[in-house]
Amino acid sequence: MKYLDLFFKLYANSQFIRYLSIGSINTFVGIMTYPILFYILYPYHFNYIDILYLSFLIATSFSFVTNKFFVFKSASGPIFEYFKFISIHIIFLLINVFALKTLVDGYKYHPVVSQLLLTFIIIFIGYYYNKLITFRN
DSSP: OHHHHHHHHHHHHOHHHHHHHHHHHHHHHHHHHHHHHHHHHGGGTOOHHHHHHHHHHHHHHHHHHHIIIIISOOOSOHHHHHHHHHHHHHHHHHHHHHHHHIIIIITOOOHHHHHHHHHHHHHHHHHHHIIIIITOO
């Protein structure tokens, strides 16, 4: 119980701890969305890049809501913040599409394995962008 109390105290007082805990949930959603959609939609002749776009929409929207309300607890208007949030994530998406195509078509890596690797890279960059730009109070 002592460790659980310590965690909740840290969670309440530390934005970074909140980011790590909520980020773990966002990471899980982001990591699982692509493979689930891939194995559901690929047999129906959906392209792995088209699946990435759908996965992006789901995971990014979920991430915005959790970051706004639980991590950064921002009081700013959601429309302007969503525009800032989605702007960088569209850039991430474009980089992701290029890198995924390179890994899958160029190096013949499996799309799911490639996307998992790219997801982790994007997570680290995204934290600093959101902290310094999107949800800055």
